[in-house]
Amino acid sequence: MRASKLHSWNVSTAEAAEIQRRLSTMVAQTWDGRAVRTIAGADVAFPDKSTVLAAVVVLTYPGLEVVERSVVEARCRFPYVPGLLAFREAPSLLKALARLRMGCDLLMCDGQGLAHPRGMGLATHVGILVDEPVIGCAKSVLYGSFTEVPRARGSYSYMRDRADRTVGAAVRTRDGVRPVYVSVGNRIDLGTAIEIVLACSPKYRIPEPLRLAHRLSVGGKESSSDG
Numbered sequence: 001m002r003a004s005k006l007h008s009w010n011v012s013t014a015e016a017a018e019i020q021r022r023l024s025t026m027v028a029q030t031w032d033g034r035a036v037r038t039i040a041g042a043d044v045a046f047p048d049k050s051t052v053l054a055a056v057v058v059l060t061y062p063g064l065e066v067v068e069r070s071v072v073e074a075r076c077r078f079p080y081v082p083g084l085l086a087f088r089e090a091p092s093l094l095k096a097l098a099r100l101r102m103g104c105d106l107l108m109c110d111g112q113g114l115a116h117p118r119g120m121g122l123a124t125h126v127g128i129l130v131d132e133p134v135i136g137c138a139k140s141v142l143y144g145s146f147t148e149v150p151r152a153r154g155s156y157s158y159m160r161d162r163a164d165r166t167v168g169a170a171v172r173t174r175d176g177v178r179p180v181y182v183s184v185g186n187r188i189d190l191g192t193a194i195e196i197v198l199a200c201s202p203k204y205r206i207p208e209p210l211r212l213a214h215r216l217s218v219g220g221k222e223s224s225s226d227g
Contacts, residue, residue: 001097001104003129009077009091016084020120023128027119029184031133031192036061039200040104041209042097042126044089045217052076054092055217057209058104062199064208069216072096083117083142086125093126106188106196108135110210113183115144115159115168127186134185135193136168137207141181146170149179154198159183169194173201180205 007019039061045053051073058068072095078087089111097107112121113136123136144159144167153175159168168183171194182197184190200207206214 001100001107001130001132003094003098003126004131006129009087011087013079013081013084016078016081016087017118020084020086020118020125023125024119026128027114027124027184028187029114029189030187031189032187034105034133036105036196038067038102038104038106039196039209040097040100040107041110041207041211041213042093042107043110043210043213043217044093045214046076050076052089052092053217054089054096055213056093056096056100057212057216058100058102059209059212061105064200064202066212068100068102070096070099071216072099085111086120086122089122090125090129093122094129097126097130106133106135107185108137108197108200108207108209109185110137110139110214112136112138112142112181113168113185115142115181115183117143119167121183121185123183123185131186133187135188135196136181136183136185137197137210138181138183139206141170144168144181151176156182156194166190171197173198173207174205177205180207 109123113123127134
């Protein structure tokens with residue numbers, strides 16, 4: 001999965017926000033109906049302040065059996081700024097994606113998509129650069145308001161921005177557990193994204209691709225350095 005070079009990563013925070021505003025006009029919220037046979041989960045960890053570990057795990061779909069892993073360890077070159085996390089995480093994540101031998105039909109990122117103040121969370125940013133279907137699935141809310149989600153698995157409540165536009169959904173993946181926050185990354189519609197997140201969550205609150213990617217990023221196994 002290769003990324004286009006649409007901008008530099010060596011930018012100021014003001015330049016980063018402007019890049020986000022420009023890229024946000026490129027997001028596609030439609031699904032082409034392709035058959036999904038493989039799905040990748042992507043997660044990023046920070047073992048210390050200067051190091052980033054980006055992990056990708058590819059699973060069969062809907063069987064959810066692991067078929068490939070990729071990890072990249074690199075220096076962290078961008079400061080922590082809420083709303084600009086893609087500039088800390090995406091460079092290493094894109095390198096991990098590029099090292100996949102078999103690729104994947106769909107990518108799920110541990111982070112926001114359109115549910116972001118400028119519509120450009122990690123999932124939308126990566127989705128634009130790779131020009132493939134990407135889902136954002138976050139553990140916490142960054143942007144958007146919603147009503148209480150019913151307690152039953154499969155229930156959800158749409159998340160809306162200040163202009164009352166739908167930017168995502170709070171989705172209950174298990175009975176009575178806290179929801180996850182699903183939004184479009186690129187080249188998928190929200191309804192399909194919700195369906196896939198639920199299909200990938202047969203046992204746990206966190207979808208299996210993201211749960212396994214998180215374990216790999218924290219463990220750092222099978223890593224390759226990229227200083």
